[in-house]
Amino acid sequence: MRVKLDRTLCDGFGICAKHAPQYFPLDDWGYAVLAGDGNIPIDDQDAVQRALMDCPVHAIMELSERRPDDAPPPSMTEPDLDDLKTESNEAEWGFTR
Numbered sequence: 001m002r003v004k005l006d007r008t009l010c011d012g013f014g015i016c017a018k019h020a021p022q023y024f025p026l027d028d029w030g031y032a033v034l035a036g037d038g039n040i041p042i043d044d045q046d047a048v049q050r051a052l053m054d055c056p057v058h059a060i061m062e063l064s065e066r067r068p069d070d071a072p073p074p075s076m077t078e079p080d081l082d083d084l085k086t087e088s089n090e091a092e093w094g095f096t097r
């Protein structure tokens with residue numbers, strides 16, 4: 001499990017520090033700081049998951065990991081310009097103002 005903390009969202013309620021104080025110590029103003037690199041060992045994942053779920057402003061996020069054997073993400077494709085909706089063909093696609 002890997003997490004990140006968005007300190008711009010943190011409102012300093014301190015709930016994360018209560019659940020996982022070793023990962024979310026509070027600074028002098030009561031805002032959480034992520035201790036370490038965000039990698040959470042398996043033994044501590046329950047406490048960190050609880051902190052993540054209880055954070056009222058969702059400042060703690062779990063980062064997903066891509067593994068080498070995962071399927072590649074779908075590639076972006078160019079839009080079909082013949083089917084593009086514009087003002088000149090709005091009568092065809094039913095747009096009304």
Ligand code: SF4
Pocket residue numbers: 005009010011012013014015016017024030031032054055056057058059060
């Ligand atoms: S629970 Fe959320 S809002 Fe509260 S201190 Fe932790 S990160 Fe900040």
